[in-house]
Amino acid sequence: MKKVILTLSGVLFMATSMNASDEIVAYAGCHGMVDTLMSNLVAAGAYDGNLSQAVEDWVNLYDTCDTLENLL
C-alpha cells in the first residue's frame, strides 16, 4: 500500500521517503499542483497542435489525485 501511495505521489514530485502526515499535507494541494503544472505546460506550448491531449492528461492527473485521496 505504501509503495502504491509513493508511486502515485511521485508523479506530483513528492519525495519517496515522505511519511504519512507529509502525504496528507501534500494531497491537500494535489489538484492545485496539477492546475499549475498543466497551465504552465499549455502556456509554454507543450501541447500546441494537440490541445485535446492536454485535456486528457489534465483529467488523468486529477484521477491520480483522487486515487491518492481514496488510498489515504
Place this chain on the structure above:
Amino acid sequence: MLKTFFLIFFLFVQCFSGVSQNISGEVIYAKNSNFEDIKNRLNNTGSDAQEKAFLEKLNNELKDVRYILTFSENESHYTKIKSLSNDSDKSTLSKLNLGSFKGEFYFNFNIKEAIHKKEFLGETLLVESPLNPNWLLLKEKKNILGYECLKAHLKIHYKDINNNPKESLITAWYAPELNIPFGPEKYNSLPGLILELEDGNSKIVAKELKLFDKGEKRKIKKPAGGQKITENELEDKARKMIFEKMRRAKN
C-alpha cells in the same frame, strides 16, 4: 511552349502514378521525445523548478517508444506497439501523453482519406486529419536501413492556446526506392516511404522494415465506430475546456 507543357504534365502523371507501387509491408519505428525546447520556454512563464524536473523525468520515460506502420498498396495503419512489461512497474508519469501518439492512424492514398481514431474523455472519436501535400522536396541525402533517403520539409499551421496562428517545421527523410506515400503518425503523401521524421520535440526513426511477397498482403481495416469530428473542431473544443480549467484554477 506546348512541348514544355506536355513534358511537365507527363512527368507529373508519372510521378503520381508511380506512387501506388504494388508493395506491402510493415515498419517498426522508435520515437524519442526531447523537451529541452519546452523547458526553455517554461523559463518565460515564471514557473519554478518543479515543472522542469517533471519534464526531465518524462524525457527519460519516453525513450524509445515503439510504433508499427502496416501498409498495403493504397492504405496504411499506424499504432503504438503494446508493451509486454507490466504497467504497474512503470511510474504514473508514463500514463501522461505529452509528445506521444495515441490511438491509431489510417490513411487511404487512393481516396485521400486520413482518420485518427482516438479516445477523448471516454468517447471514441474518428478525427478527420488534413493531408500533407505541400512538402518541399530537398536534395540532401542520407542512408537509413540500407535505403538512400531524401530530405523534405513541411510547414504545419496551427493555433496556440490563445488562438494565435503558429507554424512548425517538420523534417522527413523518405526512400524514393520504396515508392509508397506512407509514414508515421499523420505524415504522408511523399514520393517514398518516410523512414525518419523530426518535429522539433521528437524524432521518429525506422528500426525495422519488412516487405511482404504479393501473396502475403496484409489487410488494412478502416477504423469505424466513433463520433466523426475534424481536427480543427476537436482543437477548438479542447481550447474552450482548457480555458475553463485555467479560469477555475486562477480562482
